[in-house]
Amino acid sequence: MKSDWHIGSGAGLPGDIDAAVNVDRDGLPFLDGKTLHDMWRDACETAVSALDPAWAAWVEWLFGSQPDAEKTTAAPTAGHVFVGTARLEPALTHKLVTRPQLIDGLFGTRAAVAIDELTGTAKEGALRVTQMVRSGLNLHAEVGWEGDEPLPVEAQAVLLAGAFLLRRIGGKRRRGAGAVSYTHLRAHETKANLVCRLLLE
Numbered sequence: 001m002k003s004d005w006h007i008g009s010g011a012g013l014p015g016d017i018d019a020a021v022n023v024d025r026d027g028l029p030f031l032d033g034k035t036l037h038d039m040w041r042d043a044c045e046t047a048v049s050a051l052d053p054a055w056a057a058w059v060e061w062l063f064g065s066q067p068d069a070e071k072t073t074a075a076p077t078a079g080h081v082f083v084g085t086a087r088l089e090p091a092l093t094h095k096l097v098t099r100p101q102l103i104d105g106l107f108g109t110r111a112a113v114a115i116d117e118l119t120g121t122a123k124e125g126a127l128r129v130t131q132m133v134r135s136g137l138n139l140h141a142e143v144g145w146e147g148d149e150p151l152p153v154e155a156q157a158v159l160l161a162g163a164f165l166l167r168r169i170g171g172k173r174r175r176g177a178g179a180v181s182y183t184h185l186r187a188h189e190t191k192a193n194l195v196c197r198l199l200l201e
Contacts, residue, residue: 001139004108004132005169007031017109019130024087027103028096029133031086031169036141037063039169040083044162058158081151081159086141108132 007029009022021029041063048055060066064079087093096103114126143159145151151159 001133001135001137003135004110005135006110006130006132007035007169013131016129017131018128021107021131021133026093026097027100028088028093029106029137030088031139031141033083033085033141036086036169037083040159040162040166043165044158047161047165048158055154055158058152058154062155062158080155081143081145084142084144086139089138089140092137106133106137108134 006019007022009020011020012018013020022032024030041059044059044062045056048059060077060079062079062081065074065077088096096106108131110130110132112128112130114123115121116123150156
């Protein structure tokens with residue numbers, strides 16, 4: 001991660017944190033697969049928006065349909081790709097779990113305050129403190145799909161194009177948070193299925 005980032009839990013922490021980061025049972029930050037799946041889908045849709053409409057069908061094939069509830073009663077169809085939770089590198093995770101006193105060093109805070117338009121001063125009680133994960137960490141997520149055959153070339157192209165467009169993740173993106181300096185896929189094979197690994201650096 002090129003900048004500090006925030007994947008929120010929707011809750012605060014006792015004391016001075018209004019918006020806390022999602023952490024696992026070891027207290028380590030992560031990006032849940034559902035959020036990453038949706039962000040990747042959005043990036044893929046952006047990537048194919050200027051291409052032939054046939055490419056949009058591959059986005060739906062990969063990630064599933066999103067029918068408009070106001071226009072149809074059709075149930076959404078499932079996609080062919082599944083995205084796992086993005087976590088810190090295994091080696092770093094091991095070091096942090098065995099030396100938990102280091103975990104606090106992963107986090108910082110960012111404060112923001114609302115300004116009164118009439119006075120130009122801070123509004124009373126409007127200070128908000130957000131917990132952030134410090135920059136410089138890598139996240140890894142496994143990506144798999146149904147069947148034993150490789151993905152069609154067209155589907156791979158859409159995934160790669162979307163991956164390269166994942167430039168920011170999480171909250172506070174408009175204020176510089178969550179910058180991803182490089183995103184790519186590393187393919188490997190398991191006995192269960194063909195899997196690739198999405199690396200967010």
